[in-house]
Amino acid sequence: MKMADVKRVVCLSGGVGGARLLHGLARALPGNSLTVIVNTGDDFEHWGLHIAPDLDTVMYTLSGLGHEARGWGLAEESFGALDMVKRYGGDDWFALGDRDLGTHLMRTQALRRGETLSAVTERLFTGLGVHTRVLPMADELCQTMIDTENEGTLPFQQWFVKRRTIPVVKRVWYKGTRKPAPGVIESIAQADLCLFGPSNPYVSVDPILTMEGVREALEKKTVVALSPIVGGRAVKGPLAEMIRSLEGEDPTPAAIIRHYKGLLTGMVVENGDEPFAAVSNCQILGTQTVMNSREDSFQLATKMLEFAAQLA
Amino acid sequence: MKMADVKRVVCLSGGVGGARLLHGLARALPGNSLTVIVNTGDDFEHWGLHIAPDLDTVMYTLSGLGHEARGWGLAEESFGALDMVKRYGGDDWFALGDRDLGTHLMRTQALRRGETLSAVTERLFTGLGVHTRVLPMADELCQTMIDTENEGTLPFQQWFVKRRTIPVVKRVWYKGTRKPAPGVIESIAQADLCLFGPSNPYVSVDPILTMEGVREALEKKTVVALSPIVGGRAVKGPLAEMIRSLEGEDPTPAAIIRHYKGLLTGMVVENGDEPFAAVSNCQILGTQTVMNSREDSFQLATKMLEFAAQLA
Numbered sequence: 001m002k003m004a005d006v007k008r009v010v011c012l013s014g015g016v017g018g019a020r021l022l023h024g025l026a027r028a029l030p031g032n033s034l035t036v037i038v039n040t041g042d043d044f045e046h047w048g049l050h051i052a053p054d055l056d057t058v059m060y061t062l063s064g065l066g067h068e069a070r071g072w073g074l075a076e077e078s079f080g081a082l083d084m085v086k087r088y089g090g091d092d093w094f095a096l097g098d099r100d101l102g103t104h105l106m107r108t109q110a111l112r113r114g115e116t117l118s119a120v121t122e123r124l125f126t127g128l129g130v131h132t133r134v135l136p137m138a139d140e141l142c143q144t145m146i147d148t149e150n151e152g153t154l155p156f157q158q159w160f161v162k163r164r165t166i167p168v169v170k171r172v173w174y175k176g177t178r179k180p181a182p183g184v185i186e187s188i189a190q191a192d193l194c195l196f197g198p199s200n201p202y203v204s205v206d207p208i209l210t211m212e213g214v215r216e217a218l219e220k221k222t223v224v225a226l227s228p229i230v231g232g233r234a235v236k237g238p239l240a241e242m243i244r245s246l247e248g249e250d251p252t253p254a255a256i257i258r259h260y261k262g263l264l265t266g267m268v269v270e271n272g273d274e275p276f277a278a279v280s281n282c283q284i285l286g287t288q289t290v291m292n293s294r295e296d297s298f299q300l301a302t303k304m305l306e307f308a309a310q311l312a
Numbered sequence: 313m314k315m316a317d318v319k320r321v322v323c324l325s326g327g328v329g330g331a332r333l334l335h336g337l338a339r340a341l342p343g344n345s346l347t348v349i350v351n352t353g354d355d356f357e358h359w360g361l362h363i364a365p366d367l368d369t370v371m372y373t374l375s376g377l378g379h380e381a382r383g384w385g386l387a388e389e390s391f392g393a394l395d396m397v398k399r400y401g402g403d404d405w406f407a408l409g410d411r412d413l414g415t416h417l418m419r420t421q422a423l424r425r426g427e428t429l430s431a432v433t434e435r436l437f438t439g440l441g442v443h444t445r446v447l448p449m450a451d452e453l454c455q456t457m458i459d460t461e462n463e464g465t466l467p468f469q470q471w472f473v474k475r476r477t478i479p480v481v482k483r484v485w486y487k488g489t490r491k492p493a494p495g496v497i498e499s500i501a502q503a504d505l506c507l508f509g510p511s512n513p514y515v516s517v518d519p520i521l522t523m524e525g526v527r528e529a530l531e532k533k534t535v536v537a538l539s540p541i542v543g544g545r546a547v548k549g550p551l552a553e554m555i556r557s558l559e560g561e562d563p564t565p566a567a568i569i570r571h572y573k574g575l576l577t578g579m580v581v582e583n584g585d586e587p588f589a590a591v592s593n594c595q596i597l598g599t600q601t602v603m604n605s606r607e608d609s610f611q612l613a614t615k616m617l618e619f620a621a622q623l624a
Contacts, residue, residue, distance in 0.1 A: 084414025098410035102396025
């Protein structure tokens with residue numbers, strides 16, 4: 001189909017990389033045509049607050065308040081509360097910034113009052129002036145759990161932040177609800193194109209795919225992923241090691257395509273990575289994929305949309 | 313009795329003024345002899361957190377981390393969380409500082425886990441290196457309520473902070489538990505001297521006196537108060553107007569003594585205020601009572617203790 005005929009686009013996203021692509025997609029698409037479904041498998045409770053790292057990364061990035069170079073958290077941040085928590089002997093392995101706490105406090109208070117995560121997410125995004133439609137994958141908790149070689153089973157943040165991804169991963173599984181948030185299935189069903197951000201399959205996209213009906217809805221669609229593997233390495237995070245330990249193969253775009261078991265119509269990979277992405281029935285576009293600026297994100301989003309539209 | 317024979321002292325306290333006196337008392341008395349009973353009638357929930365303003369003012373003052381000139385809050389404070397809360401349209405009438413949030417988060421988390429306010433208070437004080445024994449008046453909520461002339465009944469903080477004490481007070485009452493925290497009655501029963509900080513009777517001392525057994529325990533003791541009225545004015549806060557509207561008389565030390573209905577053995581007043589403190593059966597000491605420095609607090613605490621010991 002032609003780009004001009006593309007009315008609705010859905011993008012599944014994790015944190016930093018996904019958020020950068022979303023910034024470009026939101027610019028490249030007309031208002032109201034983009035719906036984002038965000039992984040909440042990383043959500044956890046800390047200092048008595050409900051923390052939703054990927055939702056916040058997406059929100060801060062889209063609002064322009066985020067720390068651009070780092071990709072997560074707020075640009076101008078202080079850590080006064082953390083300093084006091086340390087004095088009290090509280091948990092200090094996850095550094096919540098002061099401004100960031102404003103978000104967690106508002107979210108937690110709303111959830112305790114009985115508001116759904118979807119509803120409070122919409123309110124928070126609107127508060128920061130972001131009007132892109134962003135849905136959490138689920139309203140209830142579904143936590144990504146990591147079975148490790150020597151340290152048993154760790155909830156995602158314990159493995160990712162507290163243990164700095166050092167324990168080798170044997171298996172990843174998802175504990176909790178399988179019920180997608182309102183609008184998740186409908187937005188996929190109505191989409192002309194479905195995109196996956198350059199997010200870790202195991203801990204960012206798969207949690208969304210485990211929600212009831214999501215995979216089935218995607219199987220009927222044109223689905224194009226942006227490869228999180230560039231030149232045999234993960235752009236960010238522990239993905240390369242996870243592909244080795246979980247798939248028993250080298251980290252390549254092809255390993256990602258095979259992991260999704262036929263779900264992908266196409267993949268966008270880094271220039272030169274095309275030979276490492278050859279899997280039957282999956283079309284490949286090679287281009288510059290690493291996003292170092294908002295302009296990069298916009299250019300990449302535009303190319304990805306055009307490529308996906310051609311495949312639709 | 314002689315000061316050397318004074319083994320145990322109890323002081324009832326509200327926030328700023330009481331905390332300044334406590335700083336002096338803690339220096340003037342040997343370790344372990346001082347027990348403080350703090351008003352928690354001002355406690356309330358804000359941003360989903362349990363805020364205990366008087367406990368925190370006492371803790372920050374005794375730890376030396378407090379803002380000395382202002383008398384409450386922490387010395388080096390930022391307001392990043394508040395800025396974000398404002399963006400989300402959250403309640404911004406009570407300005408919680410970022411470092412201060414560390415305290416509220418730790419307290420709230422502990423209370424939600426089932427720890428008592430007494431237990432978490434002891435932990436927090438210890439965390440800041442304060443070893444004075446400080447008890448909340450109660451473990452459960454007992455909230456000071458203000459019946460106003462034109463705006464109905466307001467919980468204390470709504471009247472004090474949100475409405476800046478503008479609505480005229482018709483009556484003050486206390487909603488909630490009457491059960492004192494563990495150690496409150498015992499510490500009074502074992503005290504050689506009982507002191508009241510220069511705290512507002514209606515909203516700082518009376519809430520403690522409404523706890524079951526507190527007044528009865530104090531009636532058997534030498535009780536000396538520091539006058540919160542100096543030269544016909546309140547050193548801080550809305551006390552002068554409250555005496556006028558609640559007692560129908562001018563704000564004087566004598567009005568405070570009469571308010572306590574025979575409970576006070578003695579009162580320490582400002583030099584020159586002695587004629588305005590004449591009430592039968594209550595002894596008066598005139599001295600410099602306004603505390604502008606830690607040295608002032610120490611000198612005043614020493615004189616108050618000697619005066620009370622003489623009366624015991």
